Amino acid sequence: MKNRIEIVASGFGGQGVVRLGQIIGETGVKQGLHVAMLKSHGTEMRGGYVRSQVVLSQDIIDSPMCESPDYFIALSSAAYKRFKDTVADDGLILYDPAFVDEVDEALACTQKAVPAKELSMENFDNALFANTLVLGFIARLVNALDKEIMLESVLEIIPKFHNRNRKAFQIGYDYQS
Amino acid sequence: MEYRATEITSRYLRSRKIPSTACSGCGLGMNHKIVIQAVKELGLEVPDIVWGTSIGCAGRQTFATWKGDGFAGTHGRVYAIARGLRIALPPEKKIILTVGDGDAFGIGLTHLIHSARSNADMTVIVNDNLGYQSTGGQYGWTTPQGSKTDSSPYGMFEHNLMSEGMDVLKILKGAGATFLARHVAMDGAWAVETVKKGILNTGFSLIHMPYPCPTNFGSRELGSRNQVNIFRWIRDHSAPLGEEKEDTFWATGIWHDASNSRPEFSQFVHETVEKIRRTGTI
Amino acid sequence: MKRFLETGNFAITEGAILAGCRFFAGYPITPATELAEAMSFRLPQEGGVYLQAEDETAAMHMCIGASLGGYKAMTATSGPGFILYADPYGWALGCETPLVVLNSGRVGPVSGITGAPGQGEFYLTRYPTQGGNFEAICLAPNSAQECMAMTVEAFYLSERFRMPVTVLADQLITDGFEDISVPENEEEMKKMGFRTWSRKIHQGPDFYPATDEIDIPPVVLGHNTGALCSDWTPTEEGYDIEEVEAHHKHAYRLIYKVRNHRDLFNHHYDKKFMDDDPDLIVVSYGTPSRVVNTAVSKARDEGLKVGALRLINLWPFPDEFFGAKTKYLAVELNWDGQLVREVQRAVPKDSEVHFLGSCGDLPTIPDLIETFEKVLKDEPLARKGWKLEAW
Numbered sequence: 001m002k003n004r005i006e007i008v009a010s011g012f013g014g015q016g017v018v019r020l021g022q023i024i025g026e027t028g029v030k031q032g033l034h035v036a037m038l039k040s041h042g043t044e045m046r047g048g049y050v051r052s053q054v055v056l057s058q059d060i061i062d063s064p065m066c067e068s069p070d071y072f073i074a075l076s077s078a079a080y081k082r083f084k085d086t087v088a089d090d091g092l093i094l095y096d097p098a099f100v101d102e103v104d105e106a107l108a109c110t111q112k113a114v115p116a117k118e119l120s121m122e123n124f125d126n127a128l129f130a131n132t133l134v135l136g137f138i139a140r141l142v143n144a145l146d147k148e149i150m151l152e153s154v155l156e157i158i159p160k161f162h163n164r165n166r167k168a169f170q171i172g173y174d175y176q177s
Numbered sequence: 178m179e180y181r182a183t184e185i186t187s188r189y190l191r192s193r194k195i196p197s198t199a200c201s202g203c204g205l206g207m208n209h210k211i212v213i214q215a216v217k218e219l220g221l222e223v224p225d226i227v228w229g230t231s232i233g234c235a236g237r238q239t240f241a242t243w244k245g246d247g248f249a250g251t252h253g254r255v256y257a258i259a260r261g262l263r264i265a266l267p268p269e270k271k272i273i274l275t276v277g278d279g280d281a282f283g284i285g286l287t288h289l290i291h292s293a294r295s296n297a298d299m300t301v302i303v304n305d306n307l308g309y310q311s312t313g314g315q316y317g318w319t320t321p322q323g324s325k326t327d328s329s330p331y332g333m334f335e336h337n338l339m340s341e342g343m344d345v346l347k348i349l350k351g352a353g354a355t356f357l358a359r360h361v362a363m364d365g366a367w368a369v370e371t372v373k374k375g376i377l378n379t380g381f382s383l384i385h386m387p388y389p390c391p392t393n394f395g396s397r398e399l400g401s402r403n404q405v406n407i408f409r410w411i412r413d414h415s416a417p418l419g420e421e422k423e424d425t426f427w428a429t430g431i432w433h434d435a436s437n438s439r440p441e442f443s444q445f446v447h448e449t450v451e452k453i454r455r456t457g458t459i
Numbered sequence: 460m461k462r463f464l465e466t467g468n469f470a471i472t473e474g475a476i477l478a479g480c481r482f483f484a485g486y487p488i489t490p491a492t493e494l495a496e497a498m499s500f501r502l503p504q505e506g507g508v509y510l511q512a513e514d515e516t517a518a519m520h521m522c523i524g525a526s527l528g529g530y531k532a533m534t535a536t537s538g539p540g541f542i543l544y545a546d547p548y549g550w551a552l553g554c555e556t557p558l559v560v561l562n563s564g565r566v567g568p569v570s571g572i573t574g575a576p577g578q579g580e581f582y583l584t585r586y587p588t589q590g591g592n593f594e595a596i597c598l599a600p601n602s603a604q605e606c607m608a609m610t611v612e613a614f615y616l617s618e619r620f621r622m623p624v625t626v627l628a629d630q631l632i633t634d635g636f637e638d639i640s641v642p643e644n645e646e647e648m649k650k651m652g653f654r655t656w657s658r659k660i661h662q663g664p665d666f667y668p669a670t671d672e673i674d675i676p677p678v679v680l681g682h683n684t685g686a687l688c689s690d691w692t693p694t695e696e697g698y699d700i701e702e703v704e705a706h707h708k709h710a711y712r713l714i715y716k717v718r719n720h721r722d723l724f725n726h727h728y729d730k731k732f733m734d735d736d737p738d739l740i741v742v743s744y745g746t747p748s749r750v751v752n753t754a755v756s757k758a759r760d761e762g763l764k765v766g767a768l769r770l771i772n773l774w775p776f777p778d779e780f781f782g783a784k785t786k787y788l789a790v791e792l793n794w795d796g797q798l799v800r801e802v803q804r805a806v807p808k809d810s811e812v813h814f815l816g817s818c819g820d821l822p823t824i825p826d827l828i829e830t831f832e833k834v835l836k837d838e839p840l841a842r843k844g845w846k847l848e849a850w
Contacts, residue, residue, distance in 0.1 A: 022464065022636065029464045029638045037464070037636035041574055062752035064635060067824055193698065224683035232690070241687050241698050246680040248527060249689030249699070251550055254520045257512070261484065261521035264508050265528020266681045288520075291513040446508055453503035 001144035003057060006066035010051040010083055011075025011099065013041070016131045019157060020073070021052025023135055026153040027145050028056040036064035049079045056144060071142065073134060074100050094137065096130065112177040119171060129168035132158070136172025147173065185217050194242045202404030204388035204411075205238055207362035208304045211386075212275065215372035227266065229255050231276035231285070234311045234390075235304035239275040253285025256292040256301070263297045263443045271376060272298065278305035281383075282318040282338055282345050293354035293381045297442035300375045301383040306390040314393030319345060319385075321414070321426050324398045339426065349383055350433050356382035357433040361415040362389065363408065364429060371431055378436035379444075387411055387427055461641045467603040467633040468494040471561060471626070472501050473641050474610030475533050477648060478655055480559070481507035482532040484521040486514055489573040490630040491535040491563045498533075515540035519547035519560070526556045527688065529658055529679045531614055535561035537630075538580055539570055541587070548623055549588030552595075552713060554688040555667070557617040557658070557677055559610065560587075561626045563633040564745075564792070566819040575819035576630040578745060581797035584625045585774045592710035594717035597625040597774040598726065599744040603637040609771070611653045612726065618656040619723065620716060621677040627773060629792065631746040631821070652725070661686065665695040669708030671715035673723070717775060726771040728780050732759055736783065737766030739834055742802050743790040744770040747821060751790050754827035765831050770798075781805035788813045788834055790822060813840055 009020045018039045028035040036055045053066040068088040074080040074095040080103075087093055089108040098117035114137050116130035123129070132154055139150040151169050155162050186195065190213065199205055216226065228243035230236040232252045240249045250258045259272050266272070281289050281303045292299065308317040308326050315328035318338045325332055338345040346357045356378040360368035368386070375382035388411070389395065395407035415427040449459055463469070471494055475483070483502055485495040499509040508525075512518035515536055522532035536544065541562045551558050562584065566577035584597040596616055600609040606628060613624040642648045648655070659676035663684045668675065678686040678697070687697030692706045731752050733740070743751045748769040755767040768780060781787075784807045789799035791814075799814040806812060815822060815830050833840055 025464045025636055025638075029462055033638070035464055035636070035638045038631060039634065039636070061637075061749075062756070063750040063754075063821075063824065064631065064637070064746070065750060065821055065823075227680050230689075237691075237699065240689055240691075244685070245683055246686045247689075248680060248687070249691065250520070251546060251690045254516065254546065254550075257517035257520035258524040258527070260510075260517075261482070261524020261526075261532070262528045262680060263524070264482065264510070264521075265525050265530050270681050287513055288517050291517065446510075450503045450506060450508055454506050457504075 001058070002070070003059065004061070005056045005071075005142065005144055006069040007054040007056070007071040007073070007142070008051060008066045008069040008083060008086075009054075009073040009075065010049050010079035012078070013050050015050070015075050017050045017052050017075065020131050020135065021054050023150070023153045023157050024054050024138065024145070026157060027150045028054075030149045030153060031146055033058060033144075034061050036061045038064050049076065049082060051079070051083070071138070073138070077101060092141070094134070094141070096134070114172070114175060114177055116172065119175070120168065123171060124164055124168070128161075129164055132165045132168040133172035133175070136169040137175055139169070140173050185213055189213050189216060189223060189244055190242050191244055197238045197242070199234065199238045200392040202389075202391040202402070203234070203238075204362045204390070204408070205235060205304055205306070208302065208386045208388050209239055209242070209275065211360075211362075211365070211368045212273065212302055212372055214369045215376060216273075218369065219373055219376060221271065221376075225269070226271045226273055227262065229259055229272060229274040231255050231274070231280035233277035233280055233309065234306055235275055235277035236280060237311065253280050253283070253288060255280070256285055256288035259299050260292055260295065260297045260442070263299065264446060266443075268298070268379075268441070268444055271300070273376070274299055274301045276301060276303055278303055278307070278319050279309045279317045290348065290352045293349045293352040293383070295442040296353055296355055296380040296439045298379050299381060300372070300378075301381075302372070303383060303385045305385060305387040307387065307394045310390045310393045314397055319387075324394070326394065326397050346383075346385060346432050353381070353439065354383055354433065355380035355435045355437070355439055358383075358431045359385040359427055360429050361387050361411050361427055363412050374431065374434065374436065379441045380437065380439060387415070460647050461643060463639050463641065464636050465603065465639050466493065466636055467606040467628060468497050470603040470607035470639050471535070471610045471633070472497040474607035475559070475614070476501060476505055476507070477607075477642065477653065478531065478611045478614035479657065480531045480533050480614060481505065482522065482525040482530040483507070483534065484510040484512050484518040484525070484532070485534050485536065486512050486518045486540060488515075488537045488540045490565060490634050491537050491540070491561065494535045494561065494563070494633065515543035516546055519544045519558070520550075522558050523547055523551055523556050526551075526558050527678065527680045529660070529681070531557070531618075531658060533559040533561070535563070537563050537565050538567045538577065541580055541583065545588045549590060550690055551623040552588060552593045553690060553709075555621040555677055556623065556688075557621050558623040559613045559617055559626065560623055561610070561628065564627065564629040566792070572819055574630065576746060576792055576821070577819065578629060578747070578792035578797070580627065581773065581791070581801075584627050587625065593713040595625065595774045596620065596622065596717065597627050597772070599627045599771055599773050600632065601745050601748045601769065603632060603635065603639050606632060607639065607641070608651065608653065609726070611648075611655065615654045615656045616723070618658060618677075619673050620720070621675060627745070629745050660684070663696070666697045667693045667695050667709065667712065669695060669712060671712065671719045673716055673720050721775060724772045724775070728771060728777055729769040731755055731767040731769075733766040733768060735764070737785065738764040739786045739788060739831055740766050740768050740783065741788045741790060741831070742768050742770065742798065744773060744798065745792070747790050747792055747817070750821050750824065751827065754824045754831070757824060758828050758831050761828070763828075763831055763835060765835075776801055776805065778805040782807065784810050786811045786813070786834055788815060788830065790815045790827070792817055792821070794818045815840075
């Protein structure tokens with residue numbers, strides 16, 4: 001793996017952004033990697049955001065900040081606008097078109113739309129499983145993360161609805177954007 | 178504050194601090210003797226009590242007088258120290274605090290209220306010399322209205338905790354204290370009986386005990402350092418509960434006795450912790 | 460050894476329990492609240508007591524009381540609460556009461572922003588109370604794992620020196636999640652370099668000897684040793700006394716028991732690229748030091764001869780690591796410059812000392828590298844207005 005992988009997830013409060021980062025981080029810990037995960041909250045007024053910054057590394061992690069993320073999971077328009085320019089040129093932005101309506105085509109990095117909310121509604125009649133879907137997608141995308149360990153972490157950190165979370169994870173994993 | 182060498186002084190007090198550095202004619206020794214007499218009559222020994230003191234005349238003059246272990250808190254904090262200590266001490270050890278009115282009813286009132294709230298087992302003797310006397314004689318929160326002090330040269334005109342029907346003991350009762358009483362220093366054997374009851378309460382007890390300060394309060398308010406004047410003035414302005422007159426400042430006697438009616442703080446905490454440790458729940 | 464993805468607050472809690480802490484009193488304040496919550500959950504499981512106090516002053520005084528009763532005790536707060544500790548901190552210093560105090564710094568002055576990290580209490584941890592005539596001990600971890608280690612170490616030092624010890628962290632470390640290894644037995648603790656010291660009881664009669672000795676047991680009340688402790692200048696037996704000579708003895712002890720046992724501090728500093736006499740030494744502590752480490756590594760890749768000196772033991776200040784006559788840059792989470800003053804004091808005469816501060820957020824790596832370049836090229840670091848254009 002690359003020696004240091006930076007993953008940022010950001011959206012608005014209540015979307016489970018911190019938990020998303022925690023699951024990625026827990027997967028790293030279970031794989032024996034060093035992990036740092038900062039959670040931060042922007043202003044709570046309109047346009048505010050919640051952000052998880054996850055660093056995965058085989059070495060001890062110096063800076064815990066994701067200054068040029070390899071992966072950016074954008075779950076709100078405000079978060080997309082705020083952090084899109086920080087993503088490394090060879091990095092990737094993963095966004096949910098249900099929340100991010102306007103995409104900056106001028107960016108050098110790759111951008112993939114994953115309609116997690118829509119897929120969650122379609123399959124479960126509930127938007128609750130969108131994050132698990134995103135995590136499934138990430139598990140395929142990020143080579144350093146092991147699919148089975150990631151699923152184990154999902155089931156450990158989200159104690160409820162194990163069957164549906166298992167299914168959502170697989171849907172995300174199989175999704176071709 | 179004079180002590181004659183008696184059986185009880187040699188049994189309970191350190192000779193090094195006696196005589197104390199208190200002013201001539203100070204009434205604090207009368208209060209102190211009442212408490213020591215109560216300790217003796219209860220048959221308590223030196224190792225049974227850890228003694229805490231406050232800042233100011235009452236604290237400084239009683240600090241390290243007790244033959245056993247002693248501690249002094251800074252301004253108003255001894256009640257918080259005592260609560261932490263209460264958790265650590267075995268329940269059979271008594272904590273007695275001899276403190277002043279400024280410490281207890283001014284700077285330490287929050288901590289005092291929370292000690293009453295938690296019903297932590299301690300007996301607080303508030304030795305009230307009617308103001309801040311060790312700093313030269315400024316008014317306090319129980320100084321009778323109208324009194325002339327160094328910081329109230331026209332007479333103390335603020336509302337305080339003893340004016341217009343207000344009583345600091347009401348606050349403490351509301352907060353959950355399980356034993357509250359008031360005596361003046363001249364109450365002697367009657368006060369001893371009350372202090373004994375206070376010590377026997379496994380919970381928060383407080384006895385408010387105004388005493389004469391001839392040097393500062395007496396000289397400013399009564400115009401004389403003659404101790405007889407201030408002794409008489411305090412005696413004349415006190416009356417047993419139910420026998421108050423118009424000019425009574427201090428109604429004396431047991432004001433509220435709910436001894437052993439509520440669980441004691443440290444025992445309750447330890448029992449609960451033990452239950453959590455064993456069962457994971459309360 | 461168990462591994463977790465957990466916060467610095469979790470690490471501190473586990474560290475305290477490993478060190479034998481069985482009493483915690485605190486008052487809710489962001490970002491130390493989660494530590495109090497973790498303590499309220501974990502301590503009862505270990506037979507320990509968690510108490511919520513009516514204010515920070517009471518919280519630390521309750522810890523003093525518990526420590527006087529023989530418990531190992533701890534409290535935690537952030538800057539606005541740490542300032543209220545000034546009162547009990549002085550008491551504990553004077554009566555030589557072992558205690559551990561955690562301060563998780565946030566941007567100030569006063570309440571500032573609850574969710575933004577700060578390093579505004581550098582000097583406050585040196586002078587956590589009034590009056591002078593004492594030395595203070597302060598440890599500054601820069602990761603969750605080190606939070607655990609430094610909490611254990613703080614308990615160890617507080618017992619041996621019998622005094623309060625401050626652990627100075629910041630919001631990013633205490634709230635941030637990291638992989639944390641928790642030792643499960645004494646052997647694993649030893650392997651991780653954790654040192655512990657059990658509470659002993661002073662038997663008297665000289666509770667406050669006029670010496671610089673350490674390992675003197677502290678005062679523990681309730682054992683009928685005749686122990687005395689107060690806020691006054693003590694005689695050696697603990698009586699209050701108003702004599703300057705007695706105070707000389709007291710002050711001598713409070714200062715020199717620490718100064719004369721510097722060999723006990725295992726964790727003076729951490730260094731990166733310091734072996735080839737760097738042209739610029741970047742000094743920092745806490746979270747900024749981690750960004751500094753990354754920036755210094757990158758700067759080395761670009762050919763800049765920069766080294767990083769990270770302080771763990773803030774107080775007593777490790778003067779001995781500032782012997783090189785070279786350029787220094789202090790990086791800290793404030794705009795007024797606190798650590799930089801101490802660096803200025805410690806370096807050899809005619810050394811150049813520069814400052815890069817950030818206020819409420821961490822410096823970025825490009826900012827740092829640009830600053831290194833400017834300092835190395837003798838370009839001025841002028842500040843223009845409130846916007847961080849250049850230093």
